[in-house]
Amino acid sequence: xxxxxxxxxxxxxxxxxxxxxxxxxxxxxxxxxxxxxxxxxxxxxxxxxxxxxxxxxxxxxxxxxxxxxxxxxxxxxxxxxxxxxxxxxxxxxxxxxxxxxxxxxxxxxxxxxxxxxxxxxxxxxxxxxxxxxxxxxxxxxxxxxxxxxxxxxxxxxxxxxxxxxxxxxxxxxxxxxxxxxxxxxxxxxxxxxxxxxxxxxxxxxxxxxxxxxxxxxxxxxxxxxxxxxxxxxxxxxxxxxxxxxxxxxxxxxxxxxxxxxxxxxxxxxxxxxxxxxxxxxxxxxxxxxxxxxxxxxxxxxxxxxxxxxxxxxxxxxxxxxxxxxxxxxxxxxxxxxxxxxxxxxxxxxxx
Numbered sequence: 002x003x004x005x006x007x008x009x010x011x012x013x014x015x016x017x018x019x020x021x022x023x024x025x026x027x028x029x030x031x032x033x034x035x036x037x038x039x040x041x042x043x044x045x046x047x048x049x050x051x052x053x054x055x056x057x058x059x060x061x062x063x064x065x066x067x068x069x070x071x072x073x074x075x076x077x078x079x080x081x082x083x084x085x086x087x088x089x090x091x092x093x094x095x096x097x098x099x100x101x102x103x104x105x106x107x108x109x110x111x112x113x114x115x116x117x118x119x120x121x122x123x124x125x126x127x128x129x130x131x132x133x134x135x136x137x138x139x140x141x142x143x144x145x146x147x148x149x150x151x152x153x154x155x156x157x158x159x160x161x162x163x164x165x166x167x168x169x170x171x172x173x174x175x176x177x178x179x180x181x182x183x184x185x186x187x188x189x190x191x192x193x194x195x196x197x198x199x200x201x202x203x204x205x206x207x208x209x210x211x212x213x214x215x216x217x218x219x220x221x222x223x224x225x226x227x228x229x230x231x232x233x234x235x236x237x238x239x240x241x242x243x244x245x246x247x248x249x250x251x252x253x254x255x256x257x258x259x260x261x262x263x264x265x266x267x268x269x270x271x272x273x274x275x276x277x278x279x280x281x282x283x284x285x286x287x288x289x290x291x292x293x294x295x296x297x298x299x300x301x302x303x304x305x306x307x308x309x310x311x312x313x314x315x316x317x318x319x320x321x322x323x324x325x326x327x328x329x330x331x332x333x334x335x336x337x338x339x340x341x342x343x344x345x346x347x348x349x350x351x352x
Contacts, residue, residue, distance in 0.1 A: 022042060029050065049088075067167040082137060084154065103164070108161065113213060120297070131148070144202055145166065149185075155300050159290040186227040198263075274338070
């Protein structure tokens with residue numbers, strides 16, 4: 002594949018894919034560094050989500066390491082239950098990730114914010130999708146560290162997928178200084194600046210199931226300090242008299258996930274401990290892996306995104322760029338899965 006030249010203030014990173022290769026449809030989301038767009042790859046007519054991130058905002062928020070970390074992880078991770086990367090490239094002003102389009106919207110907007118009543122089987126389905134995604138990540142030594150409803154997105158068939166790997170880390174390294182995350186979903190060992198492993202993700206899973214059931218989180222606060230104080234104050238537990246429509250096994254499952262001490266938390270001895278819990282006894286994991294179970298969640302064909310947060314018009318960023326946001330700061334960002342896959346295949350053939 003030959004070199005391609007971007008026409009962005011004469012910026013020429015000599016990449017294999019560029020912004021002009023895509024037709025911009027409309028905005029479908031908004032992140033901390035820019036917007037997420039529905040796009041069509043002109044050459045293949047395939048539809049993707051394109052995450053646009055402005056370099057000046059990334060630098061201002063001191064998040065260069067986080068966005069480069071996400072790009073690195075997405076380049077090596079690939080699984081049906083995560084949102085996978087297809088292309089990555091940059092212009093002088095912005096970074097772009099071209100990802101699987103999950104047209105069902107996120108768990109927050111699609112379900113929790115509408116205060117829908119969830120039945121127990123639907124709650125099991127949510128848990129199973131998340132567990133399968135975490136099973137893959139943890140098997141590859143990755144702790145997600147920011148599992149929350151906004152980072153769980155439905156495909157068109159109502160299956161959940163895990164996204165946003167900006168603060169994910171290797172689970173076998175010292176993570177005591179890695180304290181980023183979302184208060185309310187952060188495990189106690191994270192919010193208290195202690196070393197943490199994949200077990201931290203199981204606490205977040207418990208919070209998500211708790212919130213899906215009750216529409217509130219177990220530990221509430223206006224900021225990180227207040228959430229930390231709430232966690233340290235007492236162990237929260239769901240009670241059958243408050244949630245009579247959920248079985249005792251279901252309540253036990255959630256309560257054991259939100260245990261404050263990681264050694265007391267369900268999954269401390271591995272994710273199989275979660276899959277073997279009586280609440281999930283008889284769950285067909287093989288059918289889950291193959292997407293053969295009919296989802297109880299039925300996304301609409303369109304408009305599953307919070308349109309109040311985004312505009313539908315594509316606008317080229319016109320922010321001022323300092324020298325620090327040069328190509329060198331984001332060197333190695335380019336990624337093309339088709340090219341990567343072909344090179345890997347050729348390597349196998351040669352061997």
